Amino acid sequence: AQSVTQLDSHVSVSEGTPVLLRCNYSSSYSPSLFWYVQHPNKGLQLLLKYTSAATLVKGINGFEAEFKKSETSFHLTKPSAHMSDAAEYFCVVSDGSSNTGKLIFGQGTTLQVKP
Amino acid sequence: GAVVSQHPSRVICKSGTSVKIECRSLDFQATTMFWYRQFPKQSLMLMATSNEGSKATYEQGVEKDKFLINHASLTLSTLTVTSAHPEDSSFYICSASKVDRARDQPQHFGDGTRLSIL
Numbered sequence: 068a069q070s071v072t073q074l075d076s077h078v079s080v081s082e083g084t085p086v087l088l089r090c091n092y093s094s095s096y097s098p099s100l101f102w103y104v105q106h107p108n109k110g111l112q113l114l115l116k117y118t119s120a121a122t123l124v125k126g127i128n129g130f131e132a133e134f135k136k137s138e139t140s141f142h143l144t145k146p147s148a149h150m151s152d153a154a155e156y157f158c159v160v161s162d163g164s165s166n167t168g169k170l171i172f173g174q175g176t177t178l179q180v181k182p
Numbered sequence: 183g184a185v186v187s188q189h190p191s192r193v194i195c196k197s198g199t200s201v202k203i204e205c206r207s208l209d210f211q212a213t214t215m216f217w218y219r220q221f222p223k224q225s226l227m228l229m230a231t232s233n234e235g236s237k238a239t240y241e242q243g244v245e246k247d248k249f250l251i252n253h254a255s256l257t258l259s260t261l262t263v264t265s266a267h268p269e270d271s272s273f274y275i276c277s278a279s280k281v282d283r284a285r286d287q288p289q290h291f292g293d294g295t296r297l298s299i300l
Contacts, residue, residue, distance in 0.1 A: 101288055110188070110275050110291035111226075157225065168214055168279045170289060172225045 069094045069160050073173035081181050086130075086145040088176045090158030093139065099161035100141045101170070102132055106154045114156075117141060128152070153180045185209050186278050188292025196300055197268060203261045203295045205276030211256040212278035216289060217249070220273040232259045266299045273297075 074089040092098055099118045103111040115126025122134045132143045141158060156176045162169040185208040193201050205215055213234050218226040230240045230251050238251035248270075250262040259278075263270055273296055277289035 103291075108273075108294065108296065110186070110293040111277075113288045113290070116288050168287065168289070169216070169228060169231065174225050 069171050071158050071160050071173040073158050073176050075176050077177045079179040080148045083147050086148045088143040088156050090141045091139050092160050101159040102143050103157045104154050148180045150180050184290040186290045186292040188276050192296045194298045201263045201266055205259045205292050207257045207278045210280050215259040215278045217261050218275045268299045271299045
């Protein structure tokens, strides 16, 4: 069965410093992995996706994530945080057992960016 | 591309009212749409998977007679919360996939509907 664990419920950084949001997954299949961002009272916006191509995936707004099979990790990083990055971030794996396109969500990480 | 529009963004109504929420894919055809519910400070909970022209598939514990889903066209799915009560108050989000049954295709999300039942 697939599952996703976001290791930090809350991350606080100063503006201009690096961001690291950690995610580990469990999957019996070759996983498709995604990172989404949610601003308050909004839907989710796709930041990036991994679908068995390059292991280092570049996304929007300067974010990137590296797929590490040996560590079953898909951590999200950004070199320099901006105030507008403050939001909720979800690591997501596609449910490969059913091919219905269902997604399995992590519990989310709240990113706080301090001035 | 891949814009999903959800309407209304906010609803406040009395207990016992039925509320319809629309989810539209504006620039692509969506054979599969998903409906989620999100409680404060929590992750998204999948309620049901909606396929165009067929009955929705509900997740365990979701009352299909309470949450009616209709996916009548390739660009529109609706969720009707029937006889809503305060415990139905929540943030409801829809999403859509461009390609049918493709697990590596991302879902594109609407902006959600804040439902408040008095």
